[in-house]
Amino acid sequence: KxxxxxxxxxxxxxxxxxxxxxxxxxxxxxxxxxxxxxxxxxxxxxxxxxxxxxxxxxxxxxxxxxxxxxxxxxxxxxxxxxxxxxxxxxxxxxxxxxxxxxxxxxxxxxxxxxxxxxxxxxxxxxxxxxxxxxxxxxxxxxxxxxxxxxxxxxxxxxxxxLTELEILVGPKLMQRKSATFIKKWTREKENWQRVLQSIEGADQTPEIDEKRAELETLIHLVEGV
Ligand code: SAM
CATH class of the missing domain: 3.40.50.150 (Vaccinia Virus protein VP39)
Structure with a gap:
């Protein structure tokens, strides 16, 4: 099958x-x-x-x-x-x-x-x-x-x-917001938040700052779903 x-x-x-x-x-x-x-x-x-x-x-x-x-x-x-x-x-x-x-x-x-x-x-x-x-x-x-x-x-x-958010999550999927869709983006957001927390106490380097900004942007973006 x-x-x-x-x-x-x-x-x-x-x-x-x-x-x-x-x-x-x-x-x-x-x-x-x-x-x-x-x-x-x-x-x-x-x-x-x-x-x-x-x-x-x-x-x-x-x-x-x-x-x-x-x-x-x-x-x-x-x-x-x-x-x-x-x-x-x-x-x-x-x-x-x-x-x-x-x-x-x-x-x-x-x-x-x-x-x-x-x-x-x-x-x-x-x-x-x-x-x-x-x-x-x-x-x-x-x-x-x-x-x-x-x-x-x-x-x-x-x-x-497409908007930035639609490029990330999909325009049709975002309209429908199925349970699986919500599950996926809730999981992704939690993962990003976990990574963000884990680098919270890290030294200030340009790389870390960039990573932090990138994660914050993503987290902020999926808040819109
Ligand atoms: N399409 C099937 C499915 O969805 O169940 C098989 C997926 S399998 C994980 C990925 C297959 O793509 C492998 O057999 C791999 O050899 C083949 N593949 C990877 N790159 C390829 C390419 N450039 N051209 C043709 N086949 C490729």
Missing amino acids: LSKRLETVAKFVPTGAIVADIGSDHAYLPCYLIHKGIASYVVAGEVVKGPFESAVGQVQKEGLSEKVKVRLANGLAAVEKEDHVDTVTIAGMGGPLIVSILEKHPEKLQGITRLILQPNIHAKVIREWALAHNWAILDEEILEEDDKIYEILVLQRSHME
């Missing part, structure tokens, strides 16, 4: 989409998308040999070799023009790694109309990247599974404007 996290990613894939799933590992998401009749064709990209081989094995086992193409490639290099991919999913990595994958081969994003990104941490850098590259947030989701909180961002090509 697919994790709730990947099931939520799948929920945002338009019916009939041609998908590239980058960093696919076992190719669970691509196989699910075909089985459920959501995607018509999926490219599963993996840069590491072990996961690449397990993806190939899974696709064969499920008899989906016609509909899921597994490729050993770095990031979006897995996408070829002839695939006509319109939707890219990247899940289960940190925000900065997801951004570096998006930035490495910008030409590969040309025909793409939707990005579904699931950063494990630092979703903020994805919102910053989206703002700078004319992608707008169509939807967002926050969910908890196995004691971890995950965010999912759905982007389409459009212009958006």
